[in-house]
């Protein structure tokens with residue numbers, strides 16, 4: 001019997017089917033989350049400004065909430081955006097972050113955010129030629145840090161490796177012998193050295209860097225900060241194989257320690273200039289998103305040139321985005 005002709009790829013989701021719907025809701029959620037992070041707006045502040053509960057916003061940002069038109073319109077308005085910016089079906093390359101930045105430029109400072117102005121990554125070096133990746137263990141800071149650095153042609157500096165070099169000890173030994181307070185002091189000193197001496201780099205930080213206010217201030221004054229995150233289940237699954245550290249918990253307490261760390265640190269990570277949620281995404285997809293953020297954060301005059309350079313490099317480097325942890 002002749003096989004029936006069918007132009008649709010069986011593996012490709014069709015518009016309106018469950019998989020496609022889920023992907024669309026995730027896209028809308030990501031836009032809300034990215035725009036909120038770019039505004040430096042805590043979820044609580046967005047909740048107050050939009051009249052939408054924090055819990056509902058969290059669901060929406062995760063891609064599991066299907067907001068009504070009026071709810072989405074309120075959220076958009078609280079973010080200084082239009083509903084179509086959040087709900088568009090177009091590729092984010094054309095819509096997402098650049099649109100957010102364009103609109104933010106037109107807002108008065110008091111409209112934008114109570115916390116901080118929008119900052120741009122500066123390709124020419126200081127003050128924001130450094131991109132710091134923050135987030136919990138397993139988020140993908142190391143993996144994406146190396147891939148991003150390679151794609152944009154800057155060095156990747158793993159702060160924990162710098163701490164090991166400076167102390168002559170492995171991270172686990174510094175923690176076991178000297179304790180976390182000493183580790184955090186070394187971390188601050190190493191970050192200060194990097195900020196003083198390296199004009200352009202991707203800096204992969206350790207999950208707990210956000211716990212020290214002084215180190216945070218240093219990081220924000222010297223780096224464009226991107227929060228890499230994922231659902232707690234996925235973080236847990238990814239971090240499972242990593243070497244046990246006293247500060248990360250182990251055995252049957254590991255999940256609880258991770259969830260407590262997420263709850264404690266979420267508001268601190270949320271100070272970042274941008275955020276990406278890597279849940280359910282491949283490393284390649286997450287890298288592309290990261291590149292879009294970096295591109296959108298560049299000064300306008302550099303953006304076009306940087307886009308082609310970055311994408312060309314990315315094509316060349318696709319083969320080799322793996323890196324040591």
Ligand SMILES: Nc1ncnc2c1ncn2[C@@H]1O[C@H](COP(=O)(O)OP(=O)(O)O)[C@@H](O)[C@H]1O
Pocket residue numbers: 135136137138139140141142143144238278279281282283284286325
């Ligand atoms: N979308 C993704 N982005 C980054 N890493 C991912 C992704 N999906 C799976 N992974 C895997 O998760 C692990 C993340 O580990 P790592 O990069 O060391 O994270 P971190 O440095 O934040 O602790 C790696 O094994 C990586 O291959």
Ligand SMILES: O=C(O)C1=C[C@@H](OP(=O)(O)O)[C@@H](O)[C@H](O)C1
Pocket residue numbers: 135136137138141142159160171205206207208209242245247
């Ligand atoms: O919580 C922390 O501060 C640390 C987490 C680990 O890094 P990851 O976040 O990459 O797992 C470790 O190597 C590090 O440097 C200290």
Ligand SMILES: [Mg+2]
Pocket residue numbers: 138141142143325
């Ligand atoms: Mg790591």
